[in-house]
Amino acid sequence: AQRVTQPEKLLSVFKGAPVELKCNYSYSGSPELFWYVQYSRQRLQLLLRHISRESIKGFTADLNKGETSFHLKKPFAQEEDSAMYYCALKLGSGNTGKLIFGQGTTLQVKP
């Protein structure tokens, strides 16, 4: 079955510390993975997608097919990074393009 797992509900770090938000997926097809972010009282918005291999706001994420992981990393956390982060798996075009979300991880960056 297709599944996305984010094992940490809450991750609390100090400003300037490295951050890694974990995401593991289960999918037999070719995965398309995203990280979405939800700042306080705002809508979800796309942070980055694995296909473009980009760095947004200092965050990067590498798809590891061997470990079926797509962890989100940032070397130096900032207070404005505090938000809820969702990892999402998009099923292939033959599956209507449905998005499956993980449970979400709240990142709290302390001053």
Next chain:
Amino acid sequence: EAQVTQNPRYLITVTGKKLTVTCSQNMNHEYMSWYRQDPGLGLRQIYYSMNVEVTDKGDVPEGYKVSRKEKRNFPLILESPSPNQTSLYFCASSRKPGQGFMNTEAFFGQGTRLTVV
């Protein structure tokens, strides 16, 4: 400005009183969906639509209905709301799958916080 608009943003209602949450997008997207967000459960898909007059159940469709009479609108209908439908609801839209990886981003509405008492 490209956006997905939901209304209302907040709603408190009583058990059994029918309600509709509207969703509208101005990006000419074919694919639209509704999610509910609950603590510890993340976002779960309620219903989705691949185009006008084409809708299907997501993971948690019980107690909900949708319609897609026009491409831009995808209302969520609760015929007889119950307290377990108290949640934060998000509408999302995206381009049709298969139109290129760089075009598959989902755009979300601001959310509707529903309380059923």
